[in-house]
Amino acid sequence: MAFKPLHDRVLVERVESEAKTAGGLIIPDSAKEKPAEGKVIAVGEGAKDDAGNRVAMDVKEGDRILFGKWSGTEITLDGKELLIMKESDIMGVIA
Known part of the structure; x- marks a missing residue:
């Protein structure tokens, strides 16, 4: 299904x-937090300003990003x- x-x-x-710490300890699934890092799959065309002009998006498809723990749906x-x-809701792009 295509989604835009x-x-x-x-x-x-x-x-x-x-799944492991730097010291080699294995972290069980019950102790893991959902990651706040992701990959951008699709972006909208951008919001409109007060004059009705489109504001370009700062992220693009394929970018690796960091976002807040409770961000998104x-x-x-x-x-x-x-x-x-x-x-x-995006805090930054990982270079």
């Missing part, structure tokens, strides 16, 4: 965190768990 976010919204797939598309969030 509207306005300044972004479709994100979470990136799984490591969880959805399931084609069996994948994804997030839809506003661009303002």
